[in-house]
Amino acid sequence: MAEFEPKIIAFVCNWCTYAGADLTGTSRIKYATNVRAIRLPCTGRIDFMLILKAFAQGADGVIVSGCHPGDCHYTAGNYHARRRWILFRKLLDYVGIDVRRITFSWVSAAEGAKWADLVNSVTEEIRKLGPFEEYRKLLPLGQEPVEVM
């Protein structure tokens, strides 16, 4: 059997991490192909329903990354995200998601190398944890999971 290739969804803010990931590209730093980034204006925009939905949709891991505290383009959006994350962590156990599957990070527009490191380390971590199957097992009897392309 081929090695398990995790599917990782990253929610990133437009101003810091998306730009930082652009810099990774401009600097030609290679990283794992497993991540798919979704661009949002700010980490403050990230409703944690989105993260649950990502897992329901077959993601094995999630990255949330935005500007460093104090650097938010919108002054305080990342603080909102951080506060919400603290609450959300507690909920994760309850909904049956291993907290190690979500990585919360700050990557600035100048930290291209950090983005590559982040993606690589999260990919490795998730590879060790194996596929996230808890939600698939919960599907009603006889219903096949939606085929993920």
Place this chain on the structure above:
Amino acid sequence: MSRIGVFVCHCGENIAGTVDCAEVARASGELPGVVVSMDYKYMCSDPGQGLIKQAIKEKRLTGVVVAACSPRMHEPTFRRACAEAGLNPFLCEMANLREHCSWVHEKGETTTQKAIDLVRVIVEKVKRNQPLYPIKVPVTKTALVLGGGVAGIQAALDIANAGHKVVLVEREPSIGGHMAQLSETFPTLDCSQCILTPRMVEAAQHPNITLYTYSELESLEGFIGNFKARIRKKARSVDEKLCNGCGVCTQKCPTRKIPSEFNAALGMRTAIYVPFPQAVPNKPVIDREHCTFFTKGKCRICEKFCQAKAIRFDQQDEIIEIPVGAVVAATGYDIKHTDFFPEYGYGKYKDVIDGLQFERLASASGPTLGAMKRPSDGKEPETVVFIACAGSRDPAKGIEYCSKICCMYTAKHAMLYKHKVHHGKAYVFYMDIRAGGKMYEEFVRRAIEEDGVNYVRGRVSRIYEEDGKLVVKGADTLLGARPIEIKADMVVLATAVVASPGAEHLAQKIKVGYDRYCFLSESHPKLRPVETNTAGIMVAGACQAPKDIPESVAQASAAAAKVCGLFAQDELSREPVVAVVNRCAPPVYSTCVGCFLCEQACPYQAIEREEIKTRDGRLIKTVAKVNAGVCQGCGTCVALCRSKSIDLQGFTNEQVYAELLAL
């Protein structure tokens, strides 16, 4: 039914080198809703854009996905192309195949697969994009300049000369800033005050400039073109209109032992004082912390002698509200003082002084009237040691950057000293000499070759007092780190340039980013060096990074040009990426339940309360409403909304969930 066009760019070899673009185009063509899909060598080129425009017209596209570089690079290009072909520009989005895929992965199937995924996600998003229209906002053609140093004065004059109103705010009693304190300027040895004071007067008398000295910005609200500034005009305790600047009060004031800020504590001033003779405005201020009347309740001598009857002990701080369209932050810098250096005596040796103190010693308007006299006993120092990089470029001191101006002013100081004390010895300890600039290197060479200043490459480890001399211990690293000991009469530290006190607080007030040293952040280090990430706010001078006078002036003029560019328009149009609260038919009106969590979360105070009433004026409900002019589109409110009644245009819940479902 959506009719989407997908346009895959090779970017020469940049994308096609690792991603099979033809395969991406083929696979995208099979996605539901995609009616045309093609690849081309350079989509951003004229023929490439032509392909898109042609497809929009021929295939009646309802959405365009350009799979190319980062949207941060070319989104405006392709959106403009779509608009030219008659498609609402906000129906065009980009899939980032270059920075996020081809440049960061090796050639192979998984890379192409990722590229296809990225396109599919954006196709799903675009299907749900709504046509949006730029928001028009009016522009208030008044600029607020914060800081009345040389940068602030220059910016204010440039904007005012272009015919716009300027409000210049300075927190000290006089404009002029640090430049007014300097003796001479490098590399020409021009007298600093002689070149600055005419500008100060010009700024004060300019019909378009309103000057508020001894004032500070209290708050700044609003957004580009439409800020509302509240300025605290601190109580001077003097009626500026009546005062004629005769100066009798300052001569009669009995409290005379207050270290003068202007003279860098080398001279004394009175409690009612004018910072320096050429101050603009030339009106005194009562320092309430030291004034005998304010501390002990009696004195009033100044009031007795004031013939103009201008003393106002009961004057209160005044808050002035001014609408402004743009802001230039030019709040300047400060230097580390000698008490920052334990190895040099924590400031306890009177004859160890900092650069600004030396400027005052050398200045004809200074406490010694320009005579070289050391602070401790007023004797002429026979040996002076200048130490460059005191604090700067020193991670152990927490200041890793180069303060930029010290190499030059240290050369100037040594030169000025030698010009005044011909038989004196001047030593300069330095790490490197950074004399980049027109005539700068020549200036340093002149100090060394013509004026005979001894340059010693090495750092000073310690200074201590012995037999009335300051023993400077260091090493000469060009002579194999040979220990060197100089018995000096005076030591001048070229201390690090740091952010002005309160810079962090100001940055938060005007919502501008700042670095870990509290220097304000420009929008882009190369391409947008005077704008900040907050639209409508510019930076000028040393508040952004240490810089010398010509650079400060150049940046100030550049900031002024940006402000004038903004004021050249009567209306601004801005991206319609803003939040909206839904509205629907009665009896619901809006799903908003009026909890106003969004109001608390919004960093811009963009959430307003709207009352929905019946025809006879009975209140049905109070719901949130977004002021589209103020909203910056961060979407924090969207994530918080309990009833999902507020959504962010361009990043709606529907769009983002569609992206997720496509993965």
